[in-house]
Every structure is written in C-alpha cells, then in structure tokens.
Amino acid sequence: MARIGVVTFPGSLDDRDAARAITVAGGEPVPLWHKDRSLAGVDAVVLPGGFSYGDYLRCGAIARFAPVMEMIIDGAQGGLPVLGICNGFQILCETHLLPGALTRNDSLHFVCRDQRLRIDSTSTPWTSDYALGQEIVVPLKNGEGGYVADERTLDELEAEGRVVARYLEVNPNGSRRDIAGISNAAGNVVGLMPHPEHAVEPLTGPSTDGLAFFTSILTRLARA
Amino acid sequence: MSFDTVDNARHTPDEDQPWAELGLKEDEYQRIREILGRRPSSSELAMYSVMWSEHCSYKSSKVHLRQFGEKQTEAAKESLLVGIGENAGVVDIGDGWAVTFKVESHNHPSYVEPYQGAATGVGGIVRDILTMGARPIAVMDPLRFGPADAPDTRRVLPGVVAGIGGYGNCLGLPNIGGEVVFDESYAGNPLVNALCVGSLRHDEIKLAKATGVGNLVVLFGAKTGGDGIGGVSVLASETFDADKPSKRPSVQVGDPFTEKLLIECCLEIFAEDLVVGIQDLGGAGISCATSEMASAGTGGMHVVLDRVPLRDPTLSPEEILMSESQERMCAVVEPAKLDRFMGICQRWDITATVIGEVTDTDRLVIEWHSETVVDVPPRTVAHEGPVYQRPYGRPADQDARQADAPTAQRLVRPTTSVELRDTLLRLVSSPNLAAKGWVTSQYDKYVQGNTVLAQPEDAGVVRVDEKTGRGVAISTDANGRFTKLDPYAGAQLALAEAYRNVAATGAKPLAVTNCLNFGSPEDPAVMWQFAEAVRGLADACEALDVPVTGGNVSFYNQTGEVAILPTPVVGVLGVIDDVARRTPMALGPEGESVLLVGETRDELGGSEWAHVVHGHLGGLPPTVDLQRERQLAEILVAGSRDGMLTAAHDVSEGGVALALVEMALRGGRGARVVLPDDVDPFVALFSESTGRAVVVVPRSEELRFTDMCVARHVPVARVGVVDGVGDQAELAVQGQFSVSLAQLRTASEATLPALFGPSVG
Numbered sequence: 001m002a003r004i005g006v007v008t009f010p011g012s013l014d015d016r017d018a019a020r021a022i023t024v025a026g027g028e029p030v031p032l033w034h035k036d037r038s039l040a041g042v043d044a045v046v047l048p049g050g051f052s053y054g055d056y057l058r059c060g061a062i063a064r065f066a067p068v069m070e071m072i073i074d075g076a077q078g079g080l081p082v083l084g085i086c087n088g089f090q091i092l093c094e095t096h097l098l099p100g101a102l103t104r105n106d107s108l109h110f111v112c113r114d115q116r117l118r119i120d121s122t123s124t125p126w127t128s129d130y131a132l133g134q135e136i137v138v139p140l141k142n143g144e145g146g147y148v149a150d151e152r153t154l155d156e157l158e159a160e161g162r163v164v165a166r167y168l169e170v171n172p173n174g175s176r177r178d179i180a181g182i183s184n185a186a187g188n189v190v191g192l193m194p195h196p197e198h199a200v201e202p203l204t205g206p207s208t209d210g211l212a213f214f215t216s217i218l219t220r221l222a223r224a
Numbered sequence: 225m226s227f228d229t230v231d232n233a234r235h236t237p238d239e240d241q242p243w244a245e246l247g248l249k250e251d252e253y254q255r256i257r258e259i260l261g262r263r264p265s266s267s268e269l270a271m272y273s274v275m276w277s278e279h280c281s282y283k284s285s286k287v288h289l290r291q292f293g294e295k296q297t298e299a300a301k302e303s304l305l306v307g308i309g310e311n312a313g314v315v316d317i318g319d320g321w322a323v324t325f326k327v328e329s330h331n332h333p334s335y336v337e338p339y340q341g342a343a344t345g346v347g348g349i350v351r352d353i354l355t356m357g358a359r360p361i362a363v364m365d366p367l368r369f370g371p372a373d374a375p376d377t378r379r380v381l382p383g384v385v386a387g388i389g390g391y392g393n394c395l396g397l398p399n400i401g402g403e404v405v406f407d408e409s410y411a412g413n414p415l416v417n418a419l420c421v422g423s424l425r426h427d428e429i430k431l432a433k434a435t436g437v438g439n440l441v442v443l444f445g446a447k448t449g450g451d452g453i454g455g456v457s458v459l460a461s462e463t464f465d466a467d468k469p470s471k472r473p474s475v476q477v478g479d480p481f482t483e484k485l486l487i488e489c490c491l492e493i494f495a496e497d498l499v500v501g502i503q504d505l506g507g508a509g510i511s512c513a514t515s516e517m518a519s520a521g522t523g524g525m526h527v528v529l530d531r532v533p534l535r536d537p538t539l540s541p542e543e544i545l546m547s548e549s550q551e552r553m554c555a556v557v558e559p560a561k562l563d564r565f566m567g568i569c570q571r572w573d574i575t576a577t578v579i580g581e582v583t584d585t586d587r588l589v590i591e592w593h594s595e596t597v598v599d600v601p602p603r604t605v606a607h608e609g610p611v612y613q614r615p616y617g618r619p620a621d622q623d624a625r626q627a628d629a630p631t632a633q634r635l636v637r638p639t640t641s642v643e644l645r646d647t648l649l650r651l652v653s654s655p656n657l658a659a660k661g662w663v664t665s666q667y668d669k670y671v672q673g674n675t676v677l678a679q680p681e682d683a684g685v686v687r688v689d690e691k692t693g694r695g696v697a698i699s700t701d702a703n704g705r706f707t708k709l710d711p712y713a714g715a716q717l718a719l720a721e722a723y724r725n726v727a728a729t730g731a732k733p734l735a736v737t738n739c740l741n742f743g744s745p746e747d748p749a750v751m752w753q754f755a756e757a758v759r760g761l762a763d764a765c766e767a768l769d770v771p772v773t774g775g776n777v778s779f780y781n782q783t784g785e786v787a788i789l790p791t792p793v794v795g796v797l798g799v800i801d802d803v804a805r806r807t808p809m810a811l812g813p814e815g816e817s818v819l820l821v822g823e824t825r826d827e828l829g830g831s832e833w834a835h836v837v838h839g840h841l842g843g844l845p846p847t848v849d850l851q852r853e854r855q856l857a858e859i860l861v862a863g864s865r866d867g868m869l870t871a872a873h874d875v876s877e878g879g880v881a882l883a884l885v886e887m888a889l890r891g892g893r894g895a896r897v898v899l900p901d902d903v904d905p906f907v908a909l910f911s912e913s914t915g916r917a918v919v920v921v922p923r924s925e926e927l928r929f930t931d932m933c934v935a936r937h938v939p940v941a942r943v944g945v946v947d948g949v950g951d952q953a954e955l956a957v958q959g960q961f962s963v964s965l966a967q968l969r970t971a972s973e974a975t976l977p978a979l980f981g982p983s984v985g
Contacts (some may be wrong), residue, residue: 010573011481013396017673020690049671051394054481110389110666111984139670141393172984198670203804204687205670 002221004214005032005042007072007088009063013050014085014197021197022046025214034066043221044081044125045072047088049141049195059102059144060090073097081125081217082189086142089181089191097184098191099157100149105142106174114206115140115194116168117180121161124187125220129212136209138199140172140180145193147175147182157182164190227541228266229595237263246273246454252610259604267590267597270542271605274454274508275515278779281609284745285777288755291762292772300771303734306429311352311504313773314429315735317799321688322429323696324356325421327366327739327795329778333475334416338383343391343478344452345418347550350395351504354487355553357430357494358422361672362686363392364679365402365418366700366739366793367663370411372655372979377406380414381663382980387478388418389666394480395487398675399667400684400698403793406655407704412783417739417793421698423688428494432503432513434521434556437584439500441514441525442562444569444576445486445552448510449535452476452548482551482574489572490553498557498565505552511545511605513554514580518588518602521556525602527580527590541592556582616751626709628842630828635838637906644905645961647837648881649971651910654836657878658975659889662983676803680886682725682874683798685806693802697731700796702741703877704789705830706845711753712760715792716848719764720914721876722796727857728872728917730807730864731798736765738775738794743787745779753790754779761792767850770796800864807864809873810891811946816870817926818895818944820880821933822856822916826907832877833910852915855936860917868929871920880943881909883918884955885968894953894965897944905960920946 004022006029008015019029030042039045052063063069069091076082076097084092092098105111116137119130130136149157154176157163164181171178173193181192196210233239241263243253248269256264256272264272278284293308301307305322306314312326330345346363353360365388370377392399397420434441452475493499501521503513510532518525529541539547557565562578569576583589588605590598628634638647651657660680669678676695677685683699701721707714723733738761743750765772781788800806811818828834829843863869871891875883888895899908921929926942933940947953951969956962977983 010485011394013394013484013671017671020673050396051481051484054394054479056481105984107982107984109386109983110393110668112665112668112670113984141668141670143393170984195670198673201673203676204673 009052049086064094339387342387353422368415434517524583524585619749662976695803699725711756726798894947
C-alpha cells in the first residue's frame with residue numbers, strides 16, 4: 001500500500017482530515033512532525049491546511065524553515081509528489097517550489113463556502129483521475145487565498161498548462177485569472193487553495209468530488 | 225520596590241485600602257477582615273475582589289440557581305457523569321463515550337473591544353471544555369446586537385464576527401450554529417455568548433482539584449501579562465456608564481495559535497495520565513485557579529509567585545494574581561511524572577513552570593520575594609463568598625404590558641392575498657429572520673471532518689465516533705421578547721425551542737446548559753425577571769427529564785437605567801446513534817408530502833410579525849406545553865430512526881410561513897401549500913404557537929407517520945406537496961399567493977450585506 005506523509009506543523013488544522021482522505025482513498029497516511037529530519041520513506045507528501053505558527057507573519061513564512069521542509073524541498077526537486085492544500089499551498093509558495101504568493105482575500109473577510117472549480121490540468125499525479133475540464137464542488141475556507149504573480153509568470157503558467165484548477169461562478173478571494181491551484185513545471189508539486197480533503201464522504205462534505213486528488217496519487221504510485 | 229505583605233498588614237491595621245475601586249462593597253470588605261482577623265494584604269484584597277465579583281461568585285444568583293440541582297429528576301441524572309459545579313458538566317452518550325458542553329458570556333469585553341472580546345470568549349470556553357479532559361470538537365455562538373441599522377452595530381458586529389472567526393478558525397474548531405438577533409435593547413449591551421462541546425471516553429474525565437500533599441502545581445501555556453486585569457470585577461460586574469474611564473485595558477488579548485498548541489499538548493498529557501487535577505485560567509486568573517483547586521482538593525497550597533513567567537517584568541504581585549492573560553492552564557502533577565509532563569510541553573514549545581506544591585495546611589500561602597503576601601483559607605476565597613438574597617418584585621408595568629395583547633382590534637392584520645404576500649416578504653427580509661450567511665460564511669464549519677449538519681440547520685450535528693457514526697446535536701435558543709412578556713414562560717420557551725431543534729435533526733435531547741443574560745441584579749425588576757426565568761427553566765427541565773449540566777450568569781447588561789431584554793440562552797445537547805440517520809431541513813424530492821405536526825392557535829404576542837410590522841411588544845407569549853414538546857420530539861426522533869422523514873424543521877419565529885421559506889431555500893425547491901380551512905390564513909402562516917414542526921415524508925411513509933402522530937394524540941395535517949427545483953420554482957399558497965424562490969432568496973440574502981457590506985457568501 002502506498003504511504004503518504006502528512007506533515008503536522010504547530011498550528012496545522014486539517015492534518016487529520018488529510019489523513020482520513022488518504023485512508024478513504026485506500027492509501028496509508030504517515031504522520032510527519034515538523035521537527036523530523038527524515039521522511040520515513042513515504043512515497044508522497046501532503047502539506048495540510050491550517051495556520052502554521054499562527055500565520056501572524058506572512059502565511060507559511062515560518063513553516064517554510066521547519067526542519068522537515070528541507071527534506072521535502074530536496075525530495076520535490078527530485079520528483080517526490082507533494083500536494084499543498086491552503087496553508088500548504090502558501091508554504092509551497094514561500095519555498096519557491098511554486099511561483100507567486102497568496103494574499104489577503106479581496107473581500108477582507110475569511111470565507112468558508114462550497115466552491116465550484118474546473119480541473120484544468122490532469123497531467124499532474126494529483127489530478128490524473130479527473131477528466132480535463134471536469135467541474136467539481138469542494139469546500140473553500142481561507143482568509144488569505146488571493147493568488148497573485150506577475151503577468152509573465154501568469155502567462156507562463158497558462159502556456160505550460162500549469163493552472164491545475166480554476167474558480168467557477170464566484171472568485172472568492174480575488175485570485176488572478178481565477179486561479180485556485182497550480183503545479184510546478186515538472187507537475188509533481190501541486191498547490192491548491194480549496195480543500196479536497198473535506199469532500200471525500202457524502203455525510204460530511206458537500207460532495208465526494210475531492211476524493212480523486214487522493215485516488216490519483218495512489219493510481220500513479222501503484223503504476224510506478 | 226516595596227510591596228504589602230501579610231506581616232505588614234498585621235502591623236498596619238488602619239491603612240486605607242482601595243476596596244471600592246476594586247469593586248467590593250463595604251460590608252464585603254469588613255467580612256474579609258473578619259475572616260482573616262486582620263486587614264487583608266493588598267495581594268489578598270486583589271484575590272478576594274476578583275473571586276467575590278458577581279461574575280465569579282454568583283453571589284446574586286446562587287440562591288436561585290440551586291433549583292437546577294434540586295429539581296433534577298432521577299431520569300435526568302441517569303446520563304449525568306459530572307454535574308454542576310465543575311468547569312463543565314459531562315454527559316454519557318453511550319458506548320463508553322461522553323461529551324461535555326457549556327455556554328458562557330463575553331458580553332462586556334465584546335462591547336468595549338469587539339474583536340478581542342469575542343475572540344477571547346471563544347478561547348475561554350474552549351479551555352473550560354479542555355479542562356474536563358475532552359477534545360473540543362465544535363463551537364457555536366449565540367449573538368445579540370442593537371438595531372441592525374444602528375451605527376454602533378456596524379462597529380460591534382463585524383468586529384465580533386471577525387474575532388470569533390479569527391480565533392475559532394485558527395483553533396481548528398468547526399462553528400456549527402448559533403444565533404444572530406437584533407433588538408434595540410442590546411444597543412450598548414451586545415450579547416456575545418460562546419458554546420463549546422468536547423468528546424472524551426468515560427475514564428478520561430479530569431477534575432479541578434489539588435490533592436496529594438507534595439504534588440506539584442504547574443503553570444503552563446502563555447506568559448502572564450498585564451491584560452485583562454479586573455476583567456471579571458470592574459468590567460463584567462458593573463453596568464456601563466458614559467462618565468467612567470475607558471475599560472479597554474480590562475479586555476484580554478487572544479493568541480489562538482498558543483491555544484491550539486495548548487489543546488494538543490494537554491490531550492497528549494491526558495493520554496498518558498500525567499495530571500492529578502487541572503484547571504484553566506480564565507476570569508480571575510491565578511487567583512481563581514489556585515484557590516479553586518486548593519479548595520476542592522486537600523486544602524492547602526504553597527505558591528512562589530516569583531516563578532510565574534511574565535511578559536512584563538514590572539508587574540506587581542497584585543497584578544499577577546488578577547491578570548486574565550489568556551491561554552494558560554494550571555495542573556497538579558505527581559513529582560514522579562513531572563519529567564514526562566515537561567517533555568510533552570517542550571515538544572509543543574509550551575512554557576511550563578512549577579510554581580508551587582500541595583500542602584496539608586488548609587491555607588493557600590503565596591510568597592513574593594521571600595515574603596508571604598497571601599495567607600488565606602482557600603474556601604473563603606473560592607467557595608464561601610458572599611451570598612445575597614436580592615430583593616425582587618414584579619415590574620410596575622408588567623400587568624399593563626401583558627394586557628396589551630396583539631388582537632385583531634389592537635394591531636391591523638393582513639387579510640388580502642396581496643397583503644399576506646407582502647407581509648411574508650417583509651418578514652423574510654427583516655434582519656432577525658433574514659439569511660445569516662454574512663456571519664456564518666466567516667466561520668470554518670468543515671475542519672475536523674465530522675460536521676454533519678451546520679447552520680442554518682435546526683441544530684449542529686457532529687460525529688463523535690467515526691466507526692459507529694454515534695454523534696451529538698446541539699442547538700441554542702432564546703427569545704428575549706417572549707421572556708420580557710413572561711420570564712417564567714420565556715425561559716421555558718427557550719428550552720422548548722432548543723429541545724425541538726435537536727429532535728428535528730433526529731437526536732434524542734439529553735442535557736441542558738444555559739447562559740442567563742440579564743440587567744443589573746440591584747434592580748428589583750430585573751431580579752424578578754431572573755428569578756422567574758430560573759424557576760421556569762428548572763421546572764421545564766424537570767418536566768422534560770433533562771439535567772442542567774452547568775452554565776453561566778451574566779448580569780449588569782445595561783447602560784444607565786435601561787436593561788436588556790431578559791435573555792436566558794438555553795443550549796440543548798442530544799445524542800444520535802448514527803449520524804447517517806440525521807434529518808436535514810431542506811425540502812425534497814418533488815412529489816413528497818409536506819405535513820404540519822402540532823396545533824396552531826392565534827398566538828402572536830411577542831411575535832416577529834408584531835415586532836417587524838408594528839414595533840409592538842405586548843400580550844402573552846405562546847402557551848408552553850412541555851408534554852406536547854416531549855411527544856413531538858419522540859415523533860421526530862422515531863421518524864428519523866425508522867427512516868420515515870426526508871426533512872424536518874421546527875416552527876418558531878415567523879411561524880409556518882418562515883419555516884416553509886427556509887426549507888424551500890435550503891433545498892432549492894418550491895412547494896404547493898394548502899392552508900387548513902378552519903384557521904384564519906394569517907394565523908396559519910404567522911402564528912408562533914409552539915410544539916410544531918413541518919416535516920417532509922415520502923408518500924409511501926405518510927400513513928405510517930400520521931398513524932404514529934395519531935397514536936400519540938398529536939395533531940398532524942398535510943399542508944402541501946414538494947414541487948420542482950430551481951429559482952423559477954415557487955412557494956405557492958393555494959388560493960392566496962405565490963412567490964418565486966428567486967424573489968425569496970433575494971429578500972432573505974440581501975439584507976445583511978446591504979447593512980454590513982458585500983459578502984462572498
């Protein structure tokens with residue numbers, strides 16, 4: 001069974017949810033601690049949502065320096081699949097594994113809603129079980145989720161097919177070009193503002209549309 | 225720097241002391257002198273002043289609150305593992321699981337400093353739940369503000385909502401319900417109540433006691449600063465007055481990140497069984513934690529105050545004892561377990577310090593710079609404070625108010641179909657009944673992945689056990705207008721509504737908590753409202769066999785002479801064996817039957833219609849029939865368990881009309897409604913008679929369901945059929961009017977954004 005690490009930083013909140021989603025998808029979640037200096041041989045890593053270190057400074061700016069991140073950055077550069085959700089996305093931007101930054105929502109309010117998205121790339125190991133252009137509804141909850149980057153970077157992301165998901169109907173946070181998630185050039189590192197791990201059970205989520213993020217990676221790892 | 229010591233107090237008996245500035249009355253000060261046989265040192269005076277404050281000592285309410293224990297039935301006690309008196313009550317929900325829940329006020333701080341006041345209200349109640357040994361699993365916030373369009377509401381409401389969200393979201397606790405109510409009487413006295421629920425196994429319960437001579441007293445969490453000094457005394461236990469200085473320094477400042485670490489740290493400590501007793505530091509800070517734990521334990525404690533880690537090294541011993549700095553806990557630990565305890569704190573980067581030990585002296589002794597600054601019997605500080613029999617009397621205008629009933633002669637009622645339709649839209653868009661998405665979309669309801677139902681559903685439902693699906697439902701309710709008209713009935717109506725809301729989701733109501741928000745207890749009219757409300761609530765709990773597990777009293781919610789509407793907020797917790805069986809409120813699917821369970825009478829006293837259309841508050845509130853509530857709850861729970869119900873929604877503010885609108889909007893479906901022939905259409909739509917619910921049942925289950933109602937002698941009538949999907953769908957009242965869902969949605973959802981700014985929703 002594929003083993004997927006879930007990192008807990010001080011202030012991580014959705015770590016248990018990410019672990020549950022991995023279990024529901026049929027994988028084995030492995031808890032990783034921010035002070036760890038080994039990845040315990042996991043096959044992929046999820047950086048979960050939350051407010052690491054309280055996010056009193058720029059979101060993710062301190063977590064980026066956690067000991068475990070050294071291993072993850074090295075791994076990601078060598079092709080280790082990494083999914084950053086919400087705070088995890090912010091951390092990935094701080095590490096420069098992903099370009100751009102997440103800024104305060106244009107509404108200036110924290111927002112929690114069921115968000116419609118379109119999957120715009122199925123070539124990443126985290127989205128291969130979706131159909132290109134598939135519309136999904138998953139929870140979104142953030143205070144600083146406005147994706148920004150300079151025009152050239154945005155053009156590059158579009159041209160290289162690295163926009164993984166886009167907001168439909170409502171842009172909830174002022175993200176440039178309705179971007180909800182992106183990948184690195186190699187595709188193994190994906191950052192996503194909405195929360196697929198909260199949409200894996202019909203009882204507790206608005207849908208089960210988020211599950212395919214986790215089955216995708218398991219499919220990929222099974223093939224490898 | 226010089227400071228007052230016990231020794232000094234013995235030698236200078238006549239020194240002037242600032243007891244009045246600290247909120248004590250002269251006779252209270254004299255009593256402290258009698259207890260000690262000398263004048264108190266300034267540190268002792270600080271301790272007594274905060275612990276004998278109304279907020280901490282319940283000195284005006286105690287004589288009434290006793291009824292909650294005295295009237296508890298044997299059946300009610302069955303599910304109670306820990307009752308009133310601890311930080312929160314603990315209830316058995318089966319399979320070895322227990323839950324603990326409580327609601328508290330943070331009214332005064334939230335008016336002075338809305339963001340921090342509301343944020344630390346969440347933080348405080350979460351620590352109360354944690355202290356019992358439980359993992360906090362959800363929060364909810366009953367809120368009340370002045371008129372929605374008042375300028376000060378625009379200052380207070382957004383700050384309060386942002387504070388609750390800012391703190392609760394950062395803790396990773398789903399916010400699953402609550403209330404938002406506007407009324408003139410809350411202008412200048414907003415009510416910010418916070419509820420938390422936590423889950424634990426039966427054998428994990430922890431208590432706040434310092435037992436075992438030689439065991440160590442450990443303070444852990446945030447460092448102590450100068451914030452919140454006198455929060456419980458000079459802030460929470462006095463009325464606001466324009467002439468007095470700003471009370472902002474008495475409001476605490478929250479750090480949810482530290483609290484999140486504290487939660488995880490405590491849960492690891494509990495898992496390894498490393499504490500003898502534990503207490504959170506909230507109101508009255510170290511004064512409260514040390515005196516309460518000593519008083520409940522072996523009896524003696526020795527504390528070296530110099531060891532308390534400080535954020536501000538210039539703090540005096542009095543300030544350290546009174547500080548209400550947040551995110552602190554106090555534990556009693558056996559010496560042999562200290563290393564492991566400290567190791568876990570270190571893992572979570574939590575500062576932990578041994579500040580003292582348990583002794584067999586029956587005295588709480590605190591030293592500072594090697595001198596004794598406190599030497600008191602802890603019971604006199606924590607549990608034997610003053611008790612008042614405050615005078616109370618029925619207000620002079622009560623009879624006249626009750627006589628002013630909203631009859632058809634007194635208030636013009638809509639009669640034509642156009643008038644009825646207009647009335648509906650007006651109510652739907654009124655701030656109290658309009659959609660609250662502007663508020664609730666700022667709260668994370670998904671975190672922890674166990675939220676099964678959340679606002680605007682009747683009750684929040686969370687899964688406790690992922691394997692079996694066992695879960696709990698919670699609702700809080702209060703109706704200040706009903707309570708003003710009849711405090712005894714008003715408190716019972718609050719309980720009845722919360723009880724009904726819990727049952728509507730399919731959960732069996734099990735236990736009660738309350739937050740009693742009133743004006744000044746020094747006003748006999750307010751005290752009468754309070755006494756009547758407590759008597760009413762205690763009697764109703766007895767009739768329904770549900771125990772009060774704890775709660776909170778908030779007095780002095782008034783500016784000058786004008787008190788708030790008496791507002792007893794009642795929280796009911798229920799258990800559901802499998803959350804997959806929960807009943808949501810949304811209409812659906814097409815063709816299923818819409819039934820009204822219960823009886824509709826001409827009851828519009830204190831109604832939303834009288835408030836919105838006529839600005840009228842008179843007559844009597846709807847009749848309370850607790851046996852009917854119990855029967856209705858049994859029907860709703862059985863209907864859920866046996867899979868008969870597609871949807872259920874309680875009928876309350878705004879009557880059947882609003883219940884149908886809320887169900888239609890939630891489901892995105894219309895309905896064709898047929899009003900009964902024998903009731904006036906206006907009364908049928910807008911009366912607020914209690915003991916009623918609207919349910920949706922598949923045709924195949926209709927006979928079985930109605931038979932069940934008839935067997936219990938509860939009236940039931942088919943009032944409609946579920947219609948199609950989409951915004952073009954209509955809520956059509958046959959022979960009267962129809963309104964499209966699009967129009968209803970706009971009416972409901974545009975109100976709060978128009979008042980408080982755009983919202984993503």
